[in-house]
Amino acid sequence: MIKIVKRDQPSRAIFFLTPILAIFLTLVAGGLIFYILGFKPFEALKFFFIVPIADKYGFSELLLKATPLCLIAIGLSFCFKSNNWNIGAEGQLTFGAIVSGGVALLFYEQEGFYILPIVILAGAIGGMLYASIPAILKTYFNTNEILVSLMLVYVSKLILDYLVVGPWSNPEGFNFPETRQFSDSARLPLLFEGLRIHAGIFLALAAVVISWFVFYKTYLGFQMKVSGFSLKTAKYAGYKGKKMIILVFLISGACAGLAGVGEITGPIGQLHREVSPDYGFTAIIVAFLGRLHPVGIIFASLVVAITYLGAETAQIFMQIPKYTGQVFQGMILFFLLASDYLLFFKFKFISSKK
């Protein structure tokens, strides 16, 4: 007989083990789906998870994709820890890219060491501005931040589309929906010859360190944690709820905006229609898979980044649609949430003899 018993306390070991269990279950289920769809499951999984990162170039691509995911997820963890559901990071990324791209275009064909910092700062400010909309509406108008931040994603993509097709499009660009190339001074330097990994990764690492410090070493981090557990307790303790809501939104907006900067000033060096393959949404999964812990988020961003690369490789070699990446991303989150059950409950084996 197996009986389900409630734990006296959530298990801390299981808290960090379940993400691994979730990844394992996702692989099993993914193999099964490949099998049902008529692919050889092991071969498909190999193309999905091993082939893409088997060489130096692949590994650089992995870091390239993990960088924005990590950066955004770190920002989101500020929001999620304090019970603020910002799911519009994709919009904040896009708007950050728009603002920093606009600034970079102002410095067209100009060089100077001061340009890049201004461009980066512009991206962070753009993301913050965009994130402040749901934050202000939530604090002062009691508006649901989930829906507002999400609606703004669509709006930001349309603004970008308007700009790159219309006023900002490259005058010598044969009507391609893209801007001029930014000057070298406005671009994040590439780290290695022939690889696309760029200095944006240091922004992500800085975010990891800073967030760790804030979460575990400051009063603000403590306040966020308390508000996350219980808003009532937070109010009772006299925390300024409104201020904190706005602050966490601004932090996560800045991180998403910086991710946007990395996407346009890195290897691409111009604004174009699709600055992000839904990094902003995928980062929500990364934040959860990383357990809202800075170090966990690093690992989670690498794991989830593989699904992007794997989807591309599998599309090329096995004609599996690239949306398969999202199937894996969705499944990881399903299994992770499901295995949270083990945090609070345990299975007890009882001998059936009386």
Place this chain on the structure above:
Amino acid sequence: MIIDINFIGLIIASIMASAVPLILASCGELITERSGVLNLGVEGMMIIGAISGFALMTVTGSLIIAVFGAMLAGVLISTIFAFLTQTLITNHVATGLALTIFGIGISAMIGKNFVGIPGKEFPVLFEGLKDTIPLLGPILFGHSIVFYFAFALPFITSYFLKKTKIGLIVRAVGDSPESASNQGINVRLVRYACILYGGSMSGLAGAYLSMIYTPQWIENMTGGRGWIALALVVFSTWNPIKILIGAMIFGGLTIIQFHMQAIGVRIPVQFLTALPYIVTIVVLVVISRDSRKIRLSTPSSLGKSFHKDN
């Protein structure tokens, strides 16, 4: 310029047609939310319905199998959500997001072989009556059965919630799961049922898109309608009749945008496309400002897990 009165009728009819998927999905989600469950997976369930309907229609050739199959697919996919949130007590927001991401991915995987295949003609009712009444003729007649069902659904939903015993139970579970449970109501069972019902309606909404509205399969063809449907539920303050009004406004914005482009109004197309999203935000702000009103109309336990300790 002479405006043909039947032309106005046709425009109104096309607005209604674009409102149909929003009404279906919103009314389904409204029941789910009334039972206290927030399912953010509408977009995912809708796209699953869209591909299932289209695929079944192409494979079996039967429209009836396709429509009901799409609803069943919505039910099946929402079962994952129900199992996670009700049995394993997971967070509603995260689970719903996972459902949407998963749904978009899996629909594209299934739909790979159905891209570029032309759809079938879906039969319309009362075609012959279209020209009998000016203005009203094109509005009232010549639509698919799903169309008529969608416009009846808000009234059915309203009647169900207000006048039937099961409707009362659903509301009780949403407003106060503890007392409902004390009255001997199986809260979990009611919520399961409401989630699956919501799934079936989202599935139907998707099928309407891929089989009737634009009869073909395109990856990601729901294009955010599921999210608008979610916003509409809030917009309506959980009142099904107001969903009808909201869906017409959104349908209207979509259609007017086409016509403004056609007559050469010089507004960037992106601005017009963005309008429904901006309007949703404005409406949300306006209705949420009155916190007393929104508290009175929001199901009290919305989005909160309920677990009876053994």
